[in-house]
Amino acid sequence: MDEKKVGGSFIIDDVDYDSVVTPDDFTQEQRMIAETTKDFIDGEILPQDEAIESLNYDLTVNLLQKAGELGLLSADVPEQYEGLGLDKVSSTLISERFSKASSFGLSVGAHVGIGTLPIVYFGTEEQKKKYLPPLASGRKIAAYCLTEPSSGSDALGAKTTATLSEDGKHYILNGTKQFITNAAFADIFIVYAKVNGTDFSTFIIERTMEGVSIGPEEKKMGIKGSSTCPLILEDVKVPTENLLWEVGKGHLIAFNILNIGRFKLAAGCLGASKDTIELASAYANERVQFKQPISSFALVRKKLAEMNIRAYVLDSMVYRTAGLIDSSMKDIDFNSSDAGVASAKAIAEYALECSINKVFGSETLDFLADEGVQIHGGYGFINEYKIERLYRDSRINRIFEGTNEINRLLIPGTLFKRAMKGDLPLMQKAQKLQEELLTFIPQRTFEGLLEQEQYMIKMAKKMFLMIGGIAVQKYQEELETEQEILSHLADIMIQVYAAESAFLRTKKLIAKQGEEKVANAIAMTQIFVHESFETIESLAKDSLAAMESGDMLKAQLSVLKKLARRTPINTVVLKRQIAERVISAEKYVV
Template sequence: MSNQHNKMPDKKIPGGGFVIEDADDRAVVFPEDLSEEQRMIGMTTDEFITQDVLTHDAAIESLNYELTVQLLRKAGELGLLAADVPESYGGLGLDKISTTLISERLARGSSFSLSLGAHVGIGTLPIVYFGSDEQKRRYLPKLASGEWIAAYCLTEPSSGSDALGAKTTAKLAEDGTHYIVTGQKQFITNAGFADLFIVYAKVDGERFSTFIIERDREGVIIGPEEKKMGIKGSSTCPLILDHVRVPAENLLWEAGKGHLIAFNILNIGRFKLAAGCLGACKEALALAAEYANLRQQFGQPIASFPLIRRKLADMNIRTFVLESMVYRTAGLLDAALSAIDLKEEGSGLAAAKAISEYAIECSINKVFGSEALDYVADEGVQIHGGYGYIQEYKIERIYRDSRINRIFEGTNEINRLLIPGTLLKRAMKGELPLMQNLQNLQSELLTYMPALDFGDEPLAEETHLLTMAKKIFLMTGGLAVQRYQLALEQEQEILADLADMMIAIYAAESALLRAKKLQEQGGEAKAACAAAMASAYVHESFAAVEALARRCLSSMESGDALRTQLSILKKLSRRNPVNLTQLKRQIAERVVKEESYVV
């Protein structure tokens, strides 16, 4: 499929570079840049969910294996399982913008979307990116068609976030023809009906490695279904491996390279999870807006009440920001991965390098997306009142289903530690000029005094606030590095606050870039709404960045040193107040009128 409509610039955008340099809106992909072909893919996904999945909603939620597999095969016939698989192995080889659109649109399918997402993402992608040519030819056509369903097996009863603490072992037989794999995996999505398992085990108890294990191998035992809070229509079982003989050729990539596969597939999984959260946010918002127009209290629809409208506006703003982040990141991943020929030898290493380049952005999407959905779902229940607590209303299920996303694919706590930790590692390797920027900033701050007159240029003050937020992050982060050096990894509270600053910066910049791009493209109503949402988010997130920095500084300094740092922070934080009530009323007016997510 051609990706010419979403072409990224020749200049490579470094992962994590957004904290030290400003992006150009022309270099970033947003939903408004979708080609006609990509929009058709989105429509195909929508139609499949509406006509084939939602019509069997109750049966899927009752955990009907046979129906789920039947629907997965139907999705395979439509090409929805083949999007990420190269054409030479029976797939469609679509760009990452298209596959992101599919992930987003699948979300209305609730539990089914999880079954499909686990299959096409963490289940299939290890073979797509890291399999040998022979492994790809043997397995990918079956996975792309839905003839076989895949599952991903990393978590164990005693190791969740500490993936490398796995106890499952693999021992090569004396004749070298096979490995004996023994251990137990926990919380495995699709385990009840999967034909193929991507399993992580330590060769000789030491080298963390990845294996492709087929269901019909002797010693593969599927445990009972877990009784879950939400996502009840998806299969979640333990997998027991009792001295399973796995052919040596089913080792994925090389022994000892399992961590590179696991962490990079998790990066893609985190990003795809954010795309799914985006779709769920849109559905929850539409349900809430429609209900608010129908529900009468005190002789008028509750949608007419300002506090309900403010909720709807805030739900829409977070969804807009998430959408801007997700498609921006899809463009980055697409540019990094599209240059790799997956048929070539060594493509696994190239793919690992390309994916890991944007590990920070993938974690940021995961944290922001999962927490945005929790917020939107929670407010959706609140707008429904008592009816939001009743299973007859879908908002109740969205609320329950959303909670797992903050645990899936690495907890949000782990991801918050990874975000600044990865940034520092990239800087230490010379991949980002972070230290040079820190030195320049320290000399600049001594005499710096920002002006508060921004002229009449649209979003000029918001652009200034974004620049100041980056300076605040660098100032705070630089002080943390100087004070703690390598011991900084033990200061988890500071790392989490630095992560939240980075998340706010990436989110604000994504929204701002998109609003500017829409202004350039014309379309007055859409551009005005986007500008209002970007402005509201930038001002509110800037206040959050200032508060996070103040907390960090107060935990690192005291006395005169603290007062000096806080006076610098005060200079960087100078801003004009904005009428958020007016901005949010403007946004809410459109949401109430259209009963859906709006831009």
């Protein structure tokens, strides 16, 4: 990757395919890491699947330690603390592969991500030396403790308190944390509390500290093989050296770790999406009705094609974003005194893209799991079939790491804040567009391959600028209360990032392999760009109708109609071609 891109700039700038990382760029070493992860899951986890799902703590801990011995827990831990210090693309590959391990994958994800990364990014040298080696090896297991019974999305409304002792050597913590993954067997807890009831701060708490106790297991809809319990703190004396970073900086740690958590969640959704396609296509070939396999029926084939298209798009988004995060974090010196500040800044750079991945990834997996159950028919409702579990397990992803509603508010909110600070020339571009639209004439003919799709992505960005510009002018500081408009703007940005990610990946594939060899990727890109463009136009219309009326609304709709002009493509034929390949391979295909 060349120069570092400004977070959110994709919505106003053209992006060159050479500047993005794609799944087709993996090095031999990265592929080997992915294969090692797959072999571990196939050999160690899947044979124990039933025992893990029945919440066998000892088995889960034992398997976590085995994963640690293989280096699968240490990808994000720097080498000087006995980690592998891998790039984000490599650690993303591990996260994606672990999704096949169902609940165990969640246990791993909570440990290596939100459990360990706060110390990697914000810990002192002493904290890193003490905690990272055992966390990297699996000798100690981590948990992340932010949610409380009365504060979920409103994380800063936490009631857990931390009071400095009279001798200044300890903080006394009191409170309850809710829905803590790995709580039943975790050794290290990253806990958020308010010092003096006001300063939101972060602490490293050990299970063995007096006053730490664990509540009963929650009985959950899905992810049943993962531990989810309350953490109860009663006058817990935490040494002052276990304060993470500084008093009052807890929100920066929490939100930036959540950004990484959102991205890793999307990688997990990607892996589960591919698993779903494998299960559904194999079953469609096996199940015979009316004397033929149901994979021969057009509507089943259509489902499999649409599932594969969305997985291809998510695949493209996830590794594009991994490349961006790599570019942002590659120069951080984790030994320096300002590592915390540098880490917070680097992660925050692509907070918006992390939220986009989280929303699109979780909703893609929900769509695929739902269609997977439908293809299985009545058997999809029986827990003997893994698709039933995938359906239940997928639902939590839209709630984890900040609900999708919260993330939809964060996406445009973050963009507008960046623009106000002068990091992005958003309003200047919106102003320039208003002048351009007075004489705008849409392009009518397209000759080159994917030329119309490239044009449509450009027009989609103009639609965003048009709607966003009107919204800012109309509501100004009050825009943050117009949640429906913000949600529409978020959805337009999500669709643009998704469509552009697929387009850039396919253009890169064409340049490397030629058109004939990547006909499937071309078809998937064409379909997704056209279908997402329809979605974007509909969102823009709804937004205009909410903000304008009378002649002004008619005038704006007339402009939108020009921006939205396109020649439809035959998606029926293209989806049949894609389905043929999925059914033949019985798995996700590019």
